[in-house]
Amino acid sequence: MTLDNKSITRKLKLIIQLMELHDENPFKIRSYQSAIYTIDQGAFSLEDLGREALQEIKGIGKSMAEVITSLKETQTSPVIEELLAKTPEGLLEVLQIKGLGPKKIKILWKDLNVTSTHELMEACQSGQVAKLKGFGERTQQGIIQAMEYNASNTGKWLYAEIEEVVEALRQDLEQKFGIGKVSITGDYARNMEILDHIELIIETADGKAVFDSINSISSLYQDLKTSSPDNWRGEIKDLNIKVLIHLTPPHSFVQENLLRTGSRAHLLSPVLEYPSLAGFFRSKPFESELLAYEEAGLSFIPAELREGHFEMRLAKEGKIPELLELDDLKGSLHNHSTYSDGKHSLKDMASYCKSLGYEYLGIADHSKSAFYAGGLDIETVIAQQQEIKLLNRELAPFRIFSGIESDILIDGSLDYPEDILASFDFIVASIHSSLGMNRQKATARLLTAIGNSYTTILGHPTGRLLLRRDGYPIDHKIIIDACAANDVVIEINANPWRLDLDWRWVNYALEQGVKLSINPDAHEKEAFSHMRYGVLVGRKGGLTREMTLNAFSADDLAAYFDRRKSLKVSPKT
Ligand SMILES: [Zn+2]
Numbered sequence: 001m002t003l004d005n006k007s008i009t010r011k012l013k014l015i016i017q018l019m020e021l022h023d024e025n026p027f028k029i030r031s032y033q034s035a036i037y038t039i040d041q042g043a044f045s046l047e048d049l050g051r052e053a054l055q056e057i058k059g060i061g062k063s064m065a066e067v068i069t070s071l072k073e074t075q076t077s078p079v080i081e082e083l084l085a086k087t088p089e090g091l092l093e094v095l096q097i098k099g100l101g102p103k104k105i106k107i108l109w110k111d112l113n114v115t116s117t118h119e120l121m122e123a124c125q126s127g128q129v130a131k132l133k134g135f136g137e138r139t140q141q142g143i144i145q146a147m148e149y150n151a152s153n154t155g156k157w158l159y160a161e162i163e164e165v166v167e168a169l170r171q172d173l174e175q176k177f178g179i180g181k182v183s184i185t186g187d188y189a190r191n192m193e194i195l196d197h198i199e200l201i202i203e204t205a206d207g208k209a210v211f212d213s214i215n216s217i218s219s220l221y222q223d224l225k226t227s228s229p230d231n232w233r234g235e236i237k238d239l240n241i242k243v244l245i246h247l248t249p250p251h252s253f254v255q256e257n258l259l260r261t262g263s264r265a266h267l268l269s270p271v272l273e274y275p276s277l278a279g280f281f282r283s284k285p286f287e288s289e290l291l292a293y294e295e296a297g298l299s300f301i302p303a304e305l306r307e308g309h310f311e312m313r314l315a316k317e318g319k320i321p322e323l324l325e326l327d328d329l330k331g332s333l334h335n336h337s338t339y340s341d342g343k344h345s346l347k348d349m350a351s352y353c354k355s356l357g358y359e360y361l362g363i364a365d366h367s368k369s370a371f372y373a374g375g376l377d378i379e380t381v382i383a384q385q386q387e388i389k390l391l392n393r394e395l396a397p398f399r400i401f402s403g404i405e406s407d408i409l410i411d412g413s414l415d416y417p418e419d420i421l422a423s424f425d426f427i428v429a430s431i432h433s434s435l436g437m438n439r440q441k442a443t444a445r446l447l448t449a450i451g452n453s454y455t456t457i458l459g460h461p462t463g464r465l466l467l468r469r470d471g472y473p474i475d476h477k478i479i480i481d482a483c484a485a486n487d488v489v490i491e492i493n494a495n496p497w498r499l500d501l502d503w504r505w506v507n508y509a510l511e512q513g514v515k516l517s518i519n520p521d522a523h524e525k526e527a528f529s530h531m532r533y534g535v536l537v538g539r540k541g542g543l544t545r546e547m548t549l550n551a552f553s554a555d556d557l558a559a560y561f562d563r564r565k566s567l568k569v570s571p572k573t
């Protein structure tokens with residue numbers, strides 16, 4: 001295999017970046033730039049040109065011809081190898097970040113010891129990057145955004161990022177094949193938080209005609225090599241996300257849906273005299289999914305529960321719960337305003353929340369240690385609480401609950417003296433700093449915060465950012481048990497990048513009697529719409545209305561907060 005023009009210029013660009021990173025001779029760097037320019041402008045294919053022909057081209061020359069030939073033949077060159085040898089591996093990923101040139105990366109590397117995207121994100125999150133000379137708040141924000149962009153380009157997508165496109169595709173297909181003849185299956189149908197492909201089924205008796213029809217949808221691109229007569233394979237062009245469309249005759253439509261929606265673990269569960277649920281589903285056609293589960297001796301299992309975690313046990317006992325609906329939510333807790341790093345004022349946030357039909361807004365701006373996020377000093381806390389009183393009169397019966405997102409300090413303590421902590425209706429305790437802890441330290445830090453009788457809600461328990469960075473490692477069981485013992489609610493942070501608590505732990509929490517709160521962590525009005533993603537993953541863990549704190553009415557919630565505050569329980573862990 002030889003490299004084409006594009007691949008070669010990509011390598012030459014990498015050489016330039018590395019040279020700049022290592023402060024190489026600008027004259028040498030310029031010769032690479034002019035070679036790239038020449039290749040981009042020239043109507044020739046590097047693949048066809050030998051070394052002699054190459055060095056005759058103006059703008060390339062002898063030594064560059066050498067490099068290009070080496071790249072063509074070996075995919076690499078001594079120049080690249082030499083530069084790579086003195087570059088930390090993780091910096092190559094940092095070099096991919098848009099808008100962050102080698103000169104800035106060099107400063108990050110030398111001054112903050114950043115050698116990977118992971119470390120860079122942490123440095124941004126803690127505000128250290130903004131403080132560097134020549135960087136500032138805006139650059140820091142830009143870096144974060146660019147990193148999000150990169151992460152989303154690795155073939156994996158957040159549910160929230162692709163749902164519109166998937167729904168549009170479903171509608172396009174329904175227009176062609178009829179409503180009820182198209183269904184989305186696979187991970188997407190189970191509301192998985194991260195997706196790397198989309199799977200659909202079309203009910204049809206005529207395969208060939210269907211392919212032509214599918215191919216007439218302009219957003220799709222068919223991969224002829226991997227498609228087969230019953231399976232259209234390709235991708236959604238703009239997103240580069242894989243799409244699989246299975247064709248199935250009418251009599252097996254329900255069966256196919258059942259077999260392609262459940263996870264492997266779900267389908268492998270034994271049922272009746274069958275070694276697996278899949279075997280039972282394959283045994284005969286069914287009229288509906290409901291009847292199929294009934295005939296298997298099970299309650300109907302909603303698609304998002306078909307994970308093989310706990311649903312089969314419950315379905316056998318007829319105890320599949322009625323899952324939380326978005327409409328069950330009566331208000332929104334854990335939100336930010338311009339008092340800290342939010343985009344909209346407290347009044348705007350409250351009025352907007354009211355206009356959405358909610359009964360209350362919980363405001364939980366950042367606490368004083370989060371200086372990089374405009375954390376509130378004590379005077380500002382008092383000022384905000386006074387404004388809340390006024391707004392509560394103005395917006396009644398709508399209510400604003402006064403909260404704070406208190407940083408959990410490195411020793412696990414909360415961020416204000418007791419009298420200030422006592423002045424809030426509720427406290428969301430979250431970790432935002434020193435994220436590079438081991439499991440033992442992180443767990444101990446959280447346990448101390450959970451044991452603090454002022455903690456109402458544990459905020460984003462692992463601090464993860466999906467597709468961007470892993471959370472700090474925690475012992476989920478110990479943390480959830482402690483929340484149960486101390487009557488602390490756990491947040492499902494509904495920001496689609498977080499969805500933290502992970503749904504895989506929701507059922508365990510519920511079994512321990514721990515309530516959950518679906519919090520958008522909104523930093524602007526529009527983010528209230530994120531509550532939906534929290535509901536989607538809460539449902540995956542079997543979350544019900546009864547166990548959701550912000551499904552409480554405003555009065556019930558006020559009573560809950562009062563009771564919670566009056567219980568000066570001695571910390572138990
Ligand atoms: Zn937070």
Ligand SMILES: [Zn+2]
Binds near residue numbers: 521
């Ligand atoms: Zn927050």
